[in-house]
Amino acid sequence: MSWSQEELVAAAYAVVFFFVLAYVAIIAAKLARLQRETSELVELARRKSGRES
Amino acid sequence: MGLALVLALIVAPEDADQGISQRIFYIHVPIALTAYFCFGLGAVKALLLLWRGEERYDLESYVAIHQGTIFGALTLITGSIWARASWGVWWTWSSNQLVLFLVLFLFYCAYFMLRFSLEDGPRRARSSAVYALFGVALIPVSFLAIRLAEDFIHPTVFTRDGPQMSGTMFATFVVCWAAVTLLAYVLYRVELAGKRLDADLRELREVLQ
Amino acid sequence: MYLADVAALTRKDLRVELRGRDTLPAMLLFVLSTLVVFHFALPEGSGETAAYGLLWVAIVFTALLGLARAWVPEQEHRVLDGLVLAPCDRSAIWVGKTLATLVFLLAAQAVALPAFVLFFEPLDASAIAGVLLADVGICAVGSLMSAMAVAGRAREVLLPLLVLPLAIPLIVGGVGAAVSADPERFLLFLLLYDGVFAVLSWASFEYVVTE
Numbered sequence: 001m002s003w004s005q006e007e008l009v010a011a012a013y014a015v016v017f018f019f020v021l022a023y024v025a026i027i028a029a030k031l032a033r034l035q036r037e038t039s040e041l042v043e044l045a046r047r048k049s050g051r052e053s
Numbered sequence: 054m055g056l057a058l059v060l061a062l063i064v065a066p067e068d069a070d071q072g073i074s075q076r077i078f079y080i081h082v083p084i085a086l087t088a089y090f091c092f093g094l095g096a097v098k099a100l101l102l103l104w105r106g107e108e109r110y111d112l113e114s115y116v117a118i119h120q121g122t123i124f125g126a127l128t129l130i131t132g133s134i135w136a137r138a139s140w141g142v143w144w145t146w147s148s149n150q151l152v153l154f155l156v157l158f159l160f161y162c163a164y165f166m167l168r169f170s171l172e173d174g175p176r177r178a179r180s181s182a183v184y185a186l187f188g189v190a191l192i193p194v195s196f197l198a199i200r201l202a203e204d205f206i207h208p209t210v211f212t213r214d215g216p217q218m219s220g221t222m223f224a225t226f227v228v229c230w231a232a233v234t235l236l237a238y239v240l241y242r243v244e245l246a247g248k249r250l251d252a253d254l255r256e257l258r259e260v261l262q
Numbered sequence: 263m264y265l266a267d268v269a270a271l272t273r274k275d276l277r278v279e280l281r282g283r284d285t286l287p288a289m290l291l292f293v294l295s296t297l298v299v300f301h302f303a304l305p306e307g308s309g310e311t312a313a314y315g316l317l318w319v320a321i322v323f324t325a326l327l328g329l330a331r332a333w334v335p336e337q338e339h340r341v342l343d344g345l346v347l348a349p350c351d352r353s354a355i356w357v358g359k360t361l362a363t364l365v366f367l368l369a370a371q372a373v374a375l376p377a378f379v380l381f382f383e384p385l386d387a388s389a390i391a392g393v394l395l396a397d398v399g400i401c402a403v404g405s406l407m408s409a410m411a412v413a414g415r416a417r418e419v420l421l422p423l424l425v426l427p428l429a430i431p432l433i434v435g436g437v438g439a440a441v442s443a444d445p446e447r448f449l450l451f452l453l454l455y456d457g458v459f460a461v462l463s464w465a466s467f468e469y470v471v472t473e
Binding site: 094103139156157159160162163166167170171172176177179180182186187191192194195197198199201202 | 377406410411413414415416417419420423424426427428430431434435438447448451454455458459461466469470472
């Protein structure tokens, strides 16, 4: 399998680009999870303060 | 980053010797430099942890090294691609930078193994910090070692042209470097914020339940 | 005062080993077996320099064997907590342990090096000097890494991972001292490594063992 120079240059930049893309995707998933957790905790807090008052 | 990309691929003049493969230089070297910088930052935070004892430095050091390792892996990949473009092989032991990065990559991967093996707490934070400091001490020592090793390990001669860059090429390089550094910094802050949020939420959950 | 502490600690380790006799025989047997394996592993006519490289592989892995067991006595009998509370400078513990491990390694090499000369290639003065200098480096760094690893899970697996990247410059130095026409550079380099990393290990040991 022999690559041309242009293909290799494109490959190098593409690799970096895809790493960044993957990273962003991971962060987005993490953010979604954190949002879910926060709303769960807000629910918990509301219930607690509702019971106490 | 888009601007950097455009500059690197289109505006910069083609290098006479290597042709289009020269353009890999614009992304490979900034990534390598950024990796070094991340490791250095990790070590600085580690030192601060040992010196001042504030817990936040542990997380900051960890995230910095995490980013550094990612950029290190990217350095190896882009470096390998460049090697293929310049010399026709995917790997060569003659490229000091590649070999150095391989050693460092192994070292910092072991850092994560260390962290996973220890339980959370001040002990883990301090061991990680010490290890991070050893890492930056290893950088110059390894470099020296690799240079010395050239003597008896495959003295094949692959010349790599140094940065004899023209004005526009240099400007392009600087822009790319700034772009990659910015990227690393942004990723660092995002990662750090994410981890802190995680920890805070966990604490909150414990209080509420 | 400090040196007295170090001497006491080193003596303790040596005495434990003399009584238990589990680490040193294992290291001896391991290094000899490895050398024999290398004879079969090296294809015919590989050249003499390959043998030196393999010698260093054998040395490093033998050292790892010794280092893996270095802190086990302390861990088993929870002595480390006691030692840390003792009124001596914590770094003295590291010096004592490093010296003891060094003694074990040298003892193993006292057998291994002649065996190497017998089986493979001659060793000149600079090669031996390289071995001695690198020994110091491996024991210094290894004692610290071993102390780090012993606190966690999977410590047997972790120790080689931590030590091998740090050992690479030592291997370069050692092999270079043996094969190169100009061994002084390599010996000086080993001296540099020892200086830098021994000081680093000595200074950071305290941070690794305190809670």
